[in-house]
Amino acid sequence: MTAEILGLGAHIPEKIVTNEELASTVDTSDEWIRSHTGIGKRHIIAEDKTTSDMAVGASLKAIEKAGIDKDEIGMIILATASGDYSTFPSTACVVQHKLDIKNAAAMDLSAGCTGFVYGLEVARSMILARTQKKVLVIGVEALSRITNWKDRDTCVLFGDGAGAAVLGLNESGDGRGILDSFLGAEGDGYMHLMRKAGGAMHPFHVGEYDEEDLYISMNGRRVYGFAVRVNETIIKTLLKNNDLTVDDLTRIVPHQANLRIIQAAAKRLDIPMEKFFVIMEEYANTSAASIPIALNAMIECGELKKGDLILTAGFGAGLTYGGNLIRW
Numbered sequence: 001m002t003a004e005i006l007g008l009g010a011h012i013p014e015k016i017v018t019n020e021e022l023a024s025t026v027d028t029s030d031e032w033i034r035s036h037t038g039i040g041k042r043h044i045i046a047e048d049k050t051t052s053d054m055a056v057g058a059s060l061k062a063i064e065k066a067g068i069d070k071d072e073i074g075m076i077i078l079a080t081a082s083g084d085y086s087t088f089p090s091t092a093c094v095v096q097h098k099l100d101i102k103n104a105a106a107m108d109l110s111a112g113c114t115g116f117v118y119g120l121e122v123a124r125s126m127i128l129a130r131t132q133k134k135v136l137v138i139g140v141e142a143l144s145r146i147t148n149w150k151d152r153d154t155c156v157l158f159g160d161g162a163g164a165a166v167l168g169l170n171e172s173g174d175g176r177g178i179l180d181s182f183l184g185a186e187g188d189g190y191m192h193l194m195r196k197a198g199g200a201m202h203p204f205h206v207g208e209y210d211e212e213d214l215y216i217s218m219n220g221r222r223v224y225g226f227a228v229r230v231n232e233t234i235i236k237t238l239l240k241n242n243d244l245t246v247d248d249l250t251r252i253v254p255h256q257a258n259l260r261i262i263q264a265a266a267k268r269l270d271i272p273m274e275k276f277f278v279i280m281e282e283y284a285n286t287s288a289a290s291i292p293i294a295l296n297a298m299i300e301c302g303e304l305k306k307g308d309l310i311l312t313a314g315f316g317a318g319l320t321y322g323g324n325l326i327r328w
């Protein structure tokens, strides 16, 4: 008995901002961004749209691929760091309303870029506990809305988009589904990636906060070191706990933050780069949406087929990390 992904979809905003375009507004270059991150462009949400709209776009595709009635969904888990509202209501509730899914429970999940990985495990647990039959897990970000476009340290890194998956019980005995997950966090590093203003710690008071506190701030080097280290931990742990070797995996689907992080992890683990599915050149770092967008891209280009064994590996604000082992 497993919980399996019945359908997956993504929503990518049409508008593209290239590295060259960014270089005309901040002191950077296409050469620097590509050589330091592997990013070539990012998709940016339209002005008249918001996070929940992208989530709805991805969810409708996932529901259609799953071939279910939307009202079968009993739970919506939406992972984001850039929801429609800064504290409440949850964006999941807005999505429930926009999708007109009657009676589904709905909640947001705050685990930074690891949000979708965490969400899959929460959904799997609910399905295996038989408290939910169908769960919609969404990873979505409108990071462009909380990015300081004058800060070259961060504005070159992020993009917008959404990915969604419908999960349900697989009783067929064919072994397909989410086989295992490994989740963790290093809360002592919470200050290295944050958006300071708006919470109880630094509430909004007119005229009392610095403008940069409204945006993403990051200690890039500190997060880089953490990312390389935990990528290694996630991959090693999931393989060891399931008596597998890298050769058993069809692909590893890492969080698409920085090509150099993946190259460094590959080197440490002595895994060929071809094992990793890499797509940040096109979408940049879409945080919680990055892994489902990558999975969707794999499906669309025929690189993810029924029976493939894949491993996701995510890390991000919190600092959180985690991975899922999935027989597709």
Ligand code: UT7
Binding pocket: 027, 028, 029, 032, 033, 036, 037, 113, 152, 153, 156, 193, 218, 219, 220, 221, 223, 224, 227, 257, 258, 285, 287, 315, 316, 317
């Ligand atoms: O989703 C999870 C969250 N985030 C991440 O995964 C990000 C993790 N960190 C990183 O990916 C990397 O640390 C960055 C890409 C953010 C930065 O790369 P780096 O190689 O660590 O650069 P650095 O911060 O050490 O800066 C090197 C130089 C500095 O100049 P000096 O001091 O050597 O003269 C920076 O001022 O590059 C400069 N720099 C830039 N130059 C051109 C920093 N950003 C830029 C830029 N364009 N956009």
